[in-house]
Amino acid sequence: MLKVLKFGGTSVGTLDRIKNVAQIIKKIKDEGHDVIAVVSAMSGETNKLIEYAESFSKTPLESEMDMLLSSGERVTSALLSIALNEIGYKATSMSGREAGIVTDNSHTKARIEHIDTTNMKNAINEGKIIIVAGFQGVTEQSRVTTLGRGGSDLTAVAIAGAIHADVCEIYTDVDGIYTTDPRIEPKAKKLDKISYDEMLELASLGAKVLQNRSVEMAKKLNVNLVSRSSFTPEIEGTLITKEENIMEKPLVSGIALDKNQVRVGMYGVTDKPGIAANIFTALADANINVDMIVQTVGVDGKTDLDFTIPKTDWEICKKMMTKFEEQSENIDYNEKICKVSIVGVGMKSHTGVASKAFAALANENINIRIISTSEIKISMIIEEKYAELAVRALHEAYDLDK
Amino acid sequence: MLKVLKFGGTSVGTLDRIKNVAQIIKKIKDEGHDVIAVVSAMSGETNKLIEYAESFSKTPLESEMDMLLSSGERVTSALLSIALNEIGYKATSMSGREAGIVTDNSHTKARIEHIDTTNMKNAINEGKIIIVAGFQGVTEQSRVTTLGRGGSDLTAVAIAGAIHADVCEIYTDVDGIYTTDPRIEPKAKKLDKISYDEMLELASLGAKVLQNRSVEMAKKLNVNLVSRSSFTPEIEGTLITKEENIMEKPLVSGIALDKNQVRVGMYGVTDKPGIAANIFTALADANINVDMIVQTVGVDGKTDLDFTIPKTDWEICKKMMTKFEEQSENIDYNEKICKVSIVGVGMKSHTGVASKAFAALANENINIRIISTSEIKISMIIEEKYAELAVRALHEAYDLDK
Numbered sequence: 001m002l003k004v005l006k007f008g009g010t011s012v013g014t015l016d017r018i019k020n021v022a023q024i025i026k027k028i029k030d031e032g033h034d035v036i037a038v039v040s041a042m043s044g045e046t047n048k049l050i051e052y053a054e055s056f057s058k059t060p061l062e063s064e065m066d067m068l069l070s071s072g073e074r075v076t077s078a079l080l081s082i083a084l085n086e087i088g089y090k091a092t093s094m095s096g097r098e099a100g101i102v103t104d105n106s107h108t109k110a111r112i113e114h115i116d117t118t119n120m121k122n123a124i125n126e127g128k129i130i131i132v133a134g135f136q137g138v139t140e141q142s143r144v145t146t147l148g149r150g151g152s153d154l155t156a157v158a159i160a161g162a163i164h165a166d167v168c169e170i171y172t173d174v175d176g177i178y179t180t181d182p183r184i185e186p187k188a189k190k191l192d193k194i195s196y197d198e199m200l201e202l203a204s205l206g207a208k209v210l211q212n213r214s215v216e217m218a219k220k221l222n223v224n225l226v227s228r229s230s231f232t233p234e235i236e237g238t239l240i241t242k243e244e245n246i247m248e249k250p251l252v253s254g255i256a257l258d259k260n261q262v263r264v265g266m267y268g269v270t271d272k273p274g275i276a277a278n279i280f281t282a283l284a285d286a287n288i289n290v291d292m293i294v295q296t297v298g299v300d301g302k303t304d305l306d307f308t309i310p311k312t313d314w315e316i317c318k319k320m321m322t323k324f325e326e327q328s329e330n331i332d333y334n335e336k337i338c339k340v341s342i343v344g345v346g347m348k349s350h351t352g353v354a355s356k357a358f359a360a361l362a363n364e365n366i367n368i369r370i371i372s373t374s375e376i377k378i379s380m381i382i383e384e385k386y387a388e389l390a391v392r393a394l395h396e397a398y399d400l401d402k
Numbered sequence: 403m404l405k406v407l408k409f410g411g412t413s414v415g416t417l418d419r420i421k422n423v424a425q426i427i428k429k430i431k432d433e434g435h436d437v438i439a440v441v442s443a444m445s446g447e448t449n450k451l452i453e454y455a456e457s458f459s460k461t462p463l464e465s466e467m468d469m470l471l472s473s474g475e476r477v478t479s480a481l482l483s484i485a486l487n488e489i490g491y492k493a494t495s496m497s498g499r500e501a502g503i504v505t506d507n508s509h510t511k512a513r514i515e516h517i518d519t520t521n522m523k524n525a526i527n528e529g530k531i532i533i534v535a536g537f538q539g540v541t542e543q544s545r546v547t548t549l550g551r552g553g554s555d556l557t558a559v560a561i562a563g564a565i566h567a568d569v570c571e572i573y574t575d576v577d578g579i580y581t582t583d584p585r586i587e588p589k590a591k592k593l594d595k596i597s598y599d600e601m602l603e604l605a606s607l608g609a610k611v612l613q614n615r616s617v618e619m620a621k622k623l624n625v626n627l628v629s630r631s632s633f634t635p636e637i638e639g640t641l642i643t644k645e646e647n648i649m650e651k652p653l654v655s656g657i658a659l660d661k662n663q664v665r666v667g668m669y670g671v672t673d674k675p676g677i678a679a680n681i682f683t684a685l686a687d688a689n690i691n692v693d694m695i696v697q698t699v700g701v702d703g704k705t706d707l708d709f710t711i712p713k714t715d716w717e718i719c720k721k722m723m724t725k726f727e728e729q730s731e732n733i734d735y736n737e738k739i740c741k742v743s744i745v746g747v748g749m750k751s752h753t754g755v756a757s758k759a760f761a762a763l764a765n766e767n768i769n770i771r772i773i774s775t776s777e778i779k780i781s782m783i784i785e786e787k788y789a790e791l792a793v794r795a796l797h798e799a800y801d802l803d804k
Contacts, residue, residue: 015457052481055417057488064487067495068480071473078470079454085466086459093469098545142500 006156009043041072101137161221268329411445443474503539563623670731
């Protein structure tokens with residue numbers, strides 16, 4: 001098999017950990033696989049360089065930031081290659097440019113346009129292990145670019161797609177995707193497999209491990225993604241793949257919790273056509289990411305609007321809403337809420353999934369303020385103080401600990 | 403004028419010093435000059451990376467060392483460019499590759515083969531200040547290489563030669579070349595101008611500032627080199643140029659001192675043709691750099707050989723000389739010696755220069771063990787304890803403090 005592995009900043013955070021990564025790669029190579037490893041900068045390095053730059057300028061040139069920040073991954077790739085050669089394995093580091101990664105010109109947040117795999121294929125044919133400096137590419141004019149947050153994951157997924165690798169393993173300090181956050185529910189179970197769409201909906205469970213941007217790209221390029229740990233490489237991890245590859249489709253795969261939402265309530269809004277559209281267009285124009293929306297028809301031609309926004313957008317939203325004060329009786333904000341979601345591809349073909357959730361929460365006397373559903377997800381807004389209780393109740397209701 | 407400036411590790415050793423360098427460049431740009439600045443890694447960075455590599459391997463792959471070590475200069479070039487843009491100057495960093503520097507494949511000690519100046523010329527035409535990451539280039543196959551010790555100086559001199567710059571200023575923490583080491587003779591004077599050949603002979607005075615490899619390249623490419631300080635940029639420094647550019651040729655330019663020599667004495671060597679050739683061929687084959695040689699004809703068909711070697715080659719030399727033990731009565735080594743040299747292009751056309759030196763040393767009761775002369779240099783081996791006294795006596799004898 002051809003395996004693309006990706007090791008994040010924590011996995012290569014010290015010289016000892018780099019040696020550990022060399023052992024992981026050695027084992028995979030010994031099993032007869034070809035290996036392309038993508039590495040991040042040693043943890044702390046990128047932040048140090050950002051601090052350096054900010055000591056000179058609040059708005060450093062983005063093309064220079066790319067020159068600056070791309071150096072950290074080059075260091076790690078060379079060190080890991082040296083470690084592998086030392087234990088008798090032919091390895092070669094490659095910069096993003098050498099790996100053939102061509103991006104657009106959007107410095108600090110470039111998008112990969114195409115990958116010329118010639119160099120990598122030649123090295124693989126020579127039996128070499130390739131260590132690619134993640135997070136970076138070059139423009140058509142051969143100027144270095146970086147891919148933004150989570151960029152090394154993107155490098156790995158894009159390479160796996162371009163070179164038709166059998167699997168792309170993302171190594172972090174977490175050994176896979178769990179049915180829910182184990183810090184909330186110790187009975188949470190690691191999932192063997194999960195579909196791309198479920199993973200995207202369970203973002204809060206995997207955000208630390210896998211960013212949505214990488215999962216989306218894996219889905220688009222049809223890359224089998226594995227989330228596993230470089231600290232416990234003997235544990236198998238979770239395969240994120242297309243739905244067709246999952247034979248037994250679970251009703252519910254996991255319970256996600258999101259505490260970073262604010263509920264905005266607009267009461268007694270004059271119920272005229274277009275009023276909701278006006279409000280949400282204005283919010284979209286301000287780049288505020290509205291999540292859940294509920295509109296209830298009230299009495300006397302008035303209506304109530306309830307919606308949630310990320311806490312980070314709260315201040316801008318408040319400022320914006322002053323425009324609509326005259327059109328409603330009252331606007332209030334509640335940050336003491338949270339969103340609990342149930343995710344599972346099996347929902348599509350089963351009924352009664354939602355009612356089981358409502359019953360489980362009612363059983364604990366938890367009031368649901370907003371409900372929204374999609375094909376594979378049911379989300380509920382509840383009071384924040386019930387967050388953990390709700391997660392545990394739902395986890396049990398769907399037998400996720402079994 | 404088009405000026406190539408080079409700032410070493412100490413000059414860019416801290417963020418404040420990088421800001422200082424930005425101010426030096428700003429001033430030169432304000433005077434109407436075009437500027438290409440070549441930078442080293444921040445002091446300490448390269449050694450840190452070498453330590454990292456050596457923690458993995460005693461013999462790390464050289465191509466990987468180049469990938470590793472070339473990152474430090476990239477960081478400095480980006481930071482300096484950010485600092486310049488912040489104070490309102492258009493600047494752009496360039497890697498060795500972007501600056502068009504193509505080398506051979508000798509990783510960690512690559513030789514520059516040619517420089518494609520297109521990129522740099524375009525940037526200069528756009529009014530930009532160019533900040534080149536020193537010490538590095540790429541092979542024809544576009545793999546990064548480094549140029550070895552003093553590599554950033556070579557980058558600067560080679561660029562100055564290729565782009566026909568008017569001057570190449572090497573900034574260090576020393577403000578120029580002195581008639582002798584000011585720590586030995588406080589009356590030492592900074593030289594305004596000196597020829598390439600004198601500079602090469604005075605290596606011990608400038609070794610900290612300019613490596614012979616750079617001076618040789620400057621001579622070959624006819625680059626006007628200036629040694630000056632980034633800590634006192636208001637001081638003019640020393641111009642190293644071709645002899646024709648120096649109108650008034652001083653009899654003696656400076657006094658150099660070298661304490662890193664060992665004198666090897668072979669006594670009672672059978673005086674047969676070819677015996678000296680055998681010995682020195684064997685030394686050359688062992689890569690031992692023999693400096694001064696004196697052969698004295700003795701009595702009874704025996705001869706004495708005296709020569710000096712660098713202290714670092716002492717052990718290998720001893721081992722080698724066992725081969726010749728049978729062909730001489732006695733071999734001894736003396737490390738308590740030093741070499742004092744008088745250098746000046748004016749010697750060529752003047753007589754009596756050497757006798758003045760001998761008189762000055764005799765006057766201080768200093769015995770001369772070996773003498774060797776070249777067109778522009780007189781070197782003498784004396785006892786080490788007289789080193790400083792001899793330097794001061796000679797400095798005064800040639801009126802160098804005037």
